[in-house]
Amino acid sequence: MPQPAHSFSASPTAVSHIGVLHGAGYVGGALIRLLAAHPAAALHTVTSRTFADQPVGAAHPSLRGQVDHTFTAPDEIAFGSLDALLVAAEHGRSMQVVPGILEDGFDGPIIDLSADFRFRDPAVYPEWFDTAHPAPGLLADAVYGLPEWSDEIGGASLVATPGCYATGITLTLAPLAQQDVPFTAHVTALTGASGSGATPSSATHFPDRDGNVRPYKVLGHQHRPEIRQTLGTHVSLDFVPASGPWTRGIWGTAQIEWPKATDPNTVSSWYEEAYAGAPCVRCSSDRLPSLQPAVGTPFCDLGWKTDGSTLVVGFALDNLLKGAASQAVQNLNRMLGLPETAGLLTSPVSVST
Amino acid sequence: MPQPAHSFSASPTAVSHIGVLHGAGYVGGALIRLLAAHPAAALHTVTSRTFADQPVGAAHPSLRGQVDHTFTAPDEIAFGSLDALLVAAEHGRSMQVVPGILEDGFDGPIIDLSADFRFRDPAVYPEWFDTAHPAPGLLADAVYGLPEWSDEIGGASLVATPGCYATGITLTLAPLAQQDVPFTAHVTALTGASGSGATPSSATHFPDRDGNVRPYKVLGHQHRPEIRQTLGTHVSLDFVPASGPWTRGIWGTAQIEWPKATDPNTVSSWYEEAYAGAPCVRCSSDRLPSLQPAVGTPFCDLGWKTDGSTLVVGFALDNLLKGAASQAVQNLNRMLGLPETAGLLTSPVSVST
Amino acid sequence: MPQPAHSFSASPTAVSHIGVLHGAGYVGGALIRLLAAHPAAALHTVTSRTFADQPVGAAHPSLRGQVDHTFTAPDEIAFGSLDALLVAAEHGRSMQVVPGILEDGFDGPIIDLSADFRFRDPAVYPEWFDTAHPAPGLLADAVYGLPEWSDEIGGASLVATPGCYATGITLTLAPLAQQDVPFTAHVTALTGASGSGATPSSATHFPDRDGNVRPYKVLGHQHRPEIRQTLGTHVSLDFVPASGPWTRGIWGTAQIEWPKATDPNTVSSWYEEAYAGAPCVRCSSDRLPSLQPAVGTPFCDLGWKTDGSTLVVGFALDNLLKGAASQAVQNLNRMLGLPETAGLLTSPVSVST
């Protein structure tokens, strides 16, 4: 008799109390949803300056009737009540906030979702983000939280969740980078409008985005150094990001001239071994993934096809989930000693149908 | 200290085994998802002739890695292993299938999602569906499963889940129909393409649907008699359905010339009293709902505005959830003696952001 | 042998020189396109403060390679070189600008596209637009430019082009208003995002508009007094405007309880007589129009259906064309003594396919 795929048969003996900082944006909303369905981690406090003292539904109308919390002003958060923190502040803001939280003595897990703790080398910040890092000492201890390629998350106190493009491209290229052969990956990837956040801008103006594809930061996206840090310098990346006319999800291809003829089975074995124990990566050989099946899920979908020395690998993920919130919860689960996918699978809703 | 809104603190002592008949379509997929996240009802068997012996992910790719079941051929289902049945067959097919299931002795709850058991009067079928009903005797016992307006669901053995438009329009007009004043409701409502099902057709051809609104069955939609059956003959309905350029959700307005000047507070009290105990209806006074916050949720959102004797009520719901699958699970929950919203709230994913 | 539908066999002996004021927005872009294809009226000067001295393609990238003009700063326009003016300024700006142009002695046709000269009664401005009109004397002379219902356009010096919703609703209801029977029209209409203009706002933020329908100004839209001015006080209007998830076009229904049973043929005769000589209205009996066929055209599509005393009339138009720019060119053509549809028909491109 078949069993439900992911039953949580044990009633959790303890539920951790989680704080979400800057919870009024899209990533914040995604975190609130995930925690609401999580069996062992519950939203305790969620902050927003703009929506302070208003119900969560004021910023996230679809959550009305589902989540009872009201937003707390950032200054009024009681860190002592919290077991862990998820920080969904924008780039440049987390690096201002997190040092103070630590100085105030908070010693639970902190998972940051911005770029502010992703780089071991402080010199990246002035070069790529136009700012010096105010707490470079924290960078050495912070762990880059790509769960499929890090063993250090469980023991870390501060984890930096990777960027959305960086997640997809790194998961795509890492099994190849492991082969210790220099290669160049030509990546074209398109992202949905939710990647630009909840504040209107010309990049997300409906008449300009509907039916449009718009390349931007061609060969100059700030996720490039992040990917290089993980993959190593023997991988050259030629990356064209573009915006696509949809709300959620990143879809991309990596086209590679492999140094020698690629045997399809060999390539498959590289990927299958790399992700054998990875519950949030779904692999397919001899076909590239579509975007839609990955959207609304915590998965990064990967697939590949070869022809002689030509190798194409495709990837698809939800920028707000595997590219942000669900990956942060993967990290949270590891830091709390929970199963990696706790609260992440079998959502009652798909994004399309 | 705030508590998570919907914690299921008790580990359910028993999980009911559910069969989903015809589970390869969009409604079937929605049912599988809901059951996968349900604390006390688990998918046991799901049938599909087309996908027999294939994994659920073959029909529903986003469920790959989340649900382990394979489809069973309809002829091979073992009803003895099942505690309840959800029948997602198309109109005209359920009326062929359900009588045989009952004759074979299945005595658990059956929730049908087609139109085949919605009407007490067998004469509706030849008039509106071009077919005589093969089992008119079942119609007397079948309960029309609009949970907000029926007390008989809990004790029923066969429940007919309402149509998607009928759900929205009936929930919109029932608090007014209760006032026992004859009135005419002018309803215009637009539905997403998932309402047409998973089989391609000219109605869902992307170039013809993108950027388009297309009215159809104007003043002649088959949900009209269904609504009239619930509301009574003192409500006249002038209904224009149309297809809109999106995948999920129905949005509509009911415009009414009320027989006398309407006091906004009075109207609000009608709705608030009608839905005080209804966990799947969200009301707003003095504003009409948008579509997006209802999509991906089990809610029907209602809102109203008045100006003299003019009364406008708006509604929004997800056609695959409150218009089909989540309403069926509301009914299932009642029939199994579970809390009405078990498995329905706080999904980890919103459809938009 | 069939002939091309709309050949301009005569080489026009004179081409009028047209100025477009505030030509960097969506309506301005639509005007530039129409003039570029016009056989007897040519764009001479187009102004924009933001894009002064830049090519037209800087604001309207698809026109690069098709239109050679550069934008002129508003202060540098040489009115003496112009035969007619099209003013595409926003509401509240035209009323500041037009009086000065007249004082400077410009005596050619002026067609304004804002609300600033639509109302004969100056009291409308403080009530609906929160501003007193600075040149109320001009209102008496300005002609409301709905070409199908005005004989005065040809002789006017200042014409106010109707609003987009007002165009659709007035064309829909005017043949009924002619019957001199009081009635109430319940109108629900949805508009595309280009109606909000080229400046990003929360109303046009892609993640919030994609897959969404959002009602706004329910029972309070500023086009109501405009419609009433044309139709008369025996027509009551109950109007729900909403934004839809597309870029161009308005689609709506008018649902009416007609005082007596409506004979379909009688209704058809009302419409067919009213629009017999109207080249920019396309009528269909016994069916409501879809949106897409009207988009990209200068037409307002109308269609109707009756059932007893219930009468439903649907309408569809392109908000930037029949709702703005092409209607302005209809007016321009009349004022210049040209055929009404000069430059408007048989465009080489449809918006969908």
Add this chain to the structure above:
Amino acid sequence: MPQPAHSFSASPTAVSHIGVLHGAGYVGGALIRLLAAHPAAALHTVTSRTFADQPVGAAHPSLRGQVDHTFTAPDEIAFGSLDALLVAAEHGRSMQVVPGILEDGFDGPIIDLSADFRFRDPAVYPEWFDTAHPAPGLLADAVYGLPEWSDEIGGASLVATPGCYATGITLTLAPLAQQDVPFTAHVTALTGASGSGATPSSATHFPDRDGNVRPYKVLGHQHRPEIRQTLGTHVSLDFVPASGPWTRGIWGTAQIEWPKATDPNTVSSWYEEAYAGAPCVRCSSDRLPSLQPAVGTPFCDLGWKTDGSTLVVGFALDNLLKGAASQAVQNLNRMLGLPETAGLLTSPVSVST
């Protein structure tokens, strides 16, 4: 004083009578529109088996009121009345039809839009299209009609209009191929749903296409041999086509590891020289094009960016225009001795705004 960019000041002394075969599809509709606005070529006859004797508006509703023709049954076409033929039949059908037309003595220009006369080598047909060519003798005389790279169109009697992807990719790579250096181009390109034609299919089912990107024929698209025929064997092509969630337009990138460091100015000079006299190619240096500005136009937009030896070139075009109908009219114009862009520029409508 500026002049209108593209005035046709001379009244054409003669208008050619054009026949469009198989005019009920999307490409047929695009051809009808272009001819309706053409100053020197007029639609005379348009055929359709399905819509025979029905007005053009039955297949193309937006053309109602703009084009007066009715469809002629294919068997009833009077070739003697026609000066030129545009054949919009599907692949495999033209090769059956065209030989008979020639045998019947038609000696005017024929422009075919299918793949059936694109290849000089008959062996391509059994390999790539699963069919032997019934008239291989015609292939030697047929001219591949990419106007920017062919001098033979003017004198040809049978021209094969290139495929949509092939047009974009060839225009993108040809200036590089001219450098006589072997290189590999890694191309990822996405197309709109109109490229799949007017018949509904699973590839164009709205719920599956909305918000989705779906790769197909990865490394195996049938435009590959077409591109190779033009560019030569020293160019290797690694091509990933994908379907995108919009109706019109193709957007793509070509990523190239150039054999030596590329100087941006040198690359620019290659493109600018190649397309100096090409009115339907718009070039931009140091930026890649967006899709939307090309849609609704007869242009292929190109742009490039370099970084060391990395070279990225982007392209965008309307698959129904530069990828089919407007390119066919470019060819028609050359064959009739007209200006290449006659009837193609300054349309009164943009597709977006």
